[in-house]
Amino acid sequence: xxxxxxxxxVGAGPAGLSATLFLRLxxxxxxxxxxxxxxxxxxxxxxxxxxxxxxxRAFRGLDPIEPWGAMEEISRALLRWPxxxxxxxxxxxxxxxxxxxxxxxxxxxxxxxAMLERGSVVSVVPDGDGYRARLYDGSELRxxxxxxxxxxxxxxxxxxxxxxxxxxxxxxxxxxxxxAEPGTLVFHMEQxxxxxxxxxxxxxxxxxxxxxxxxxxxEEYLDRGCRHIPFGGVGPVVEGDALLVxxxxxxxxxVSYGGIRAALQAGRQxxxxxxxxxxxxxxxxxxxxxxxxPWYLKAHxxxxxxxxxxxxxxxxxxxxxxxxxxxLRRLIEAPRDYHMYVxxxxxxxxxx
Ligand SMILES: Cc1cc2nc3c(=O)[nH]c(=O)nc-3n(C[C@H](O)[C@H](O)[C@H](O)COP(=O)(O)OP(=O)(O)OC[C@H]3O[C@@H](n4cnc5c(N)ncnc54)[C@H](O)[C@@H]3O)c2cc1C
Numbered sequence: 420x421x422x423x424x425x426x427x428x429v430g431a432g433p434a435g436l437s438a439t440l441f442l443r444l445x446x447x448x449x450x451x452x453x454x455x456x457x458x459x460x461x462x463x464x465x466x467x468x469x470x471x472x473x474x475x476r477a478f479r480g481l482d483p484i485e486p487w488g489a490m491e492e493i494s495r496a497l498l499r500w501p502x503x504x505x506x507x508x509x510x511x512x513x514x515x516x517x518x519x520x521x522x523x524x525x526x527x528x529x530x531x532x533a534m535l536e537r538g539s540v541v542s543v544v545p546d547g548d549g550y551r552a553r554l555y556d557g558s559e560l561r562x563x564x565x566x567x568x569x570x571x572x573x574x575x576x577x578x579x580x581x582x583x584x585x586x587x588x589x590x591x592x593x594x595x596x597x598x599a600e601p602g603t604l605v606f607h608m609e610q611x612x613x614x615x616x617x618x619x620x621x622x623x624x625x626x627x628x629x630x631x632x633x634x635x636x637x638e639e640y641l642d643r644g645c646r647h648i649p650f651g652g653v654g655p656v657v658e659g660d661a662l663l664v665x666x667x668x669x670x671x672x673x674v675s676y677g678g679i680r681a682a683l684q685a686g687r688q689x690x691x692x693x694x695x696x697x698x699x700x701x702x703x704x705x706x707x708x709x710x711x712x713p714w715y716l717k718a719h720x721x722x723x724x725x726x727x728x729x730x731x732x733x734x735x736x737x738x739x740x741x742x743x744x745x746x747l748r749r750l751i752e753a754p755r756d757y758h759m760y761v762x763x764x765x766x767x768x769x770x771x
Contacts, residue, residue, distance in 0.1 A: 434665025
C-alpha cells in the first residue's frame with residue numbers, strides 16, 4: 420500500500436518550499452512531504468540559472484522568510500534603449516545567492532517538521548478522495564492534497580490540469596568577469612530581444628548576464644546555463660484539491676520575467692487555502708492579485724512587436740529631469756503607449 424500524506428508538494432524551489440513552510444506553520448499539524456528530483460550540485464546548478472534579483476517588498480508578509488544569501492543590495496535600475504537613450508529608476512532590493520537562499524529555506528521547513536526528500540514524479544492521477552503520484556523509481560505515494568510546484572514543465576499541471584503556459588521563453592544565463600555597475604540592475608532593451616531584454620546584474624564581484632535564447636551571444640564566460648521562464652498564466656490554478664504555484668502556474672511577470680516573488684507569495688497563499696480546507700481561496704487570491712494584472716500581458720505583446728525606433732521614441736520622454744511635458748507630448752502623439760508606461764511602472768515596483 421502506497422504511503423499517504425496530507426499534502427504532497429512536488430518541487431522544492433521557491434514556490435514549493437514556501438508552500439511547505441507555511442503549511443507547517445498553519446497550526447494544523449499537517450503531514451507534508453516535499454519532493455524534488457534534484458539534489459546536491461545538480462540542484463544548485465539548476466537554481467543558479469537565475470538573475471537572483473528580488474525586491475525588498477517581495478518579502479512582505481512572508482515572515483519568517485528573509486533574503487538569506489543576499490550578495491548585493493540594489494538601489495537603481497538602468498534601462499539602455501536604442502539610439503543611446505538611457506532611463507533610470509530608484510528601486511530597492513537584493514541579489515540573492517539562490518541556492519543558499521533555498522538551502523536556508525529548506526532548513527526552516529525541516530525545523531518545522533516537514534519532510535523533504537529526493538524523488539522525481541513522473542505521473543499523477545486522482546485517487547479516491549486524493550491523488551496518487553508515481554515516482555521515477557517505480558514507487559507510489561498518495562496524498563489528500565497535491566501542490567504542483569514543479570516548474571515550467573510541470574507534471575502536475577500536465578496530468579491534472581491539461582493546460583500549458585500562455586507563453587514560455589528559454590533564457591540563457593552567463594557568469595562573466597567584469598565590473599558590474601554597483602547596486603544597479605542594467606537592462607538593454609532592443610528589438611532583437613523580442614519583448615525581453617539583456618540583463619547585467621552584479622554577482623559577487625562578477626557579472627550575471629543573459630537574454631532570450633538565440634538573440635545574442637557571449638564569447639568568454641565562467642559558467643553558462645539555460646532554463647525556461649513560463650509567463651502569462653495557465654488558466655485555473657486550482658482543480659479540486661490540486662493547486663499550481665510559481666512557474667508551474669506560469670506566474671512570472673510578462674514584462675520583467677521576475678518570478679521569485681510570485682512563487683514565494685503563491686506558495687504562502689496556497690498553503691493557507693489548503694490549511695483552511697478551502698483550496699479555492701487560493702484561486703481567488705491569484706485572480707485578484709496585482710501580480711496577475713492583464714496590463715503586463717498587453718505590454719509584453721506590444722513590446723514584442725516594437726521596432727528599435729518605437730522603443731527609442733517611447734523611452735525618450737523619461738530621459739533627464741523634466742519629464743512631464745515630453746511625456747504629455749508623446750501621449751498625444753502615441754496614446755497606445757499609455758498601457759506600456761503603466762505596466763513598466765507597475766513592473767519596476769511590484770513584479771520582482
Ligand atoms: C535565466 C533566468 C533568470 C531569472 N532571473 C530572475 C530574477 O532575477 N528574479 C526573479 O524574480 N526571477 C527570475 N527568474 C524566474 C525565476 O527563476 C522563476 O520564476 C522561479 O524560480 C520560479 O520558482 P518555482 O519554485 O516555481 O520553480 P523552479 O525554481 O523551477 O523550481 C521547481 C523545482 O521543481 C523540481 N521539479 C521539477 N520537476 C519535478 C518533478 N517531476 N518531480 C520532482 N521535482 C521536480 C525542480 O528540480 C526544481 O527544484 C529567472 C529565470 C531564468 C530562467
